[in-house]
């Protein structure tokens with residue numbers, strides 16, 4: 001296993017990644033974030049928190065105390081808030097899921113609260129988190145799927161520099177039925193080094 005990258009090898013960057021972009025701070029949710037997360041829940045936008053986050057205020061504290069980092073090391077997820085640093089407001093979330101530490105690849109997913117869409121936040125977050133994953137994060141491939149009829153999500157992937165690889169036919173199930181999914185990826189050697 002010589003030369004194999006493992007997140008435990010880079011404790012400094014992996015234990016608490018804080019990623020900054022033009023308008024956003026992207027960092028994992030933690031125990032000190034109850035007020036920020038509560039604002040998202042009471043504003044009726046719980047889907048802007050990561051999958052599995054409570055939709056009610058009560059269990060928020062317990063959810064925030066869970067240790068994402070252990071989950072990430074073990075092939076789980078690492079969820080980042082999209083924090084608008086100017087307003088100190090969570091505008092959405094972006095997560096990396098199911099890392100494969102042999103291939104050094106991970107899947108990504110994202111969501112922006114409905115009252116903050118159309119301002120470029122998802123594209124900005126995806127570009128920044130992907131760059132971190134493909135550099136300090138030790139990965140060589142970041143990928144995602146978007147339903148082919150989710151034009152906003154397809155556009156976000158394109159704007160963040162992802163390449164479309166193909167279509168998984170009827171691979172996604174939503175409340176309204178089955179959807180084709182487009183697969184996108186970004187490789188470390190495709191990062192804009194400018």
Ligand SMILES: CC(C)(COP(=O)(O)OP(=O)(O)OC[C@H]1O[C@@H](n2cnc3c(N)ncnc32)[C@H](O)[C@@H]1OP(=O)(O)O)[C@@H](O)C(=O)NCCC(=O)NCCS
Pocket residue numbers: 109110111112113116117118119120121122123124145146147150151152153155156
């Ligand atoms: C997809 C989503 C994350 C986009 O967030 P966002 O912050 O609004 O995205 P951005 O502002 O960075 O970019 C959106 C792009 O889609 C475009 N767009 C939005 N709705 C569109 C539509 N109906 N048709 C075509 N393009 C559309 C916007 O014009 C923009 O592109 P542009 O900058 O070239 O004009 C957000 O709509 C969302 O949370 N949706 C629900 C959850 C979801 O679908 N997540 C993705 C799962 S793969």
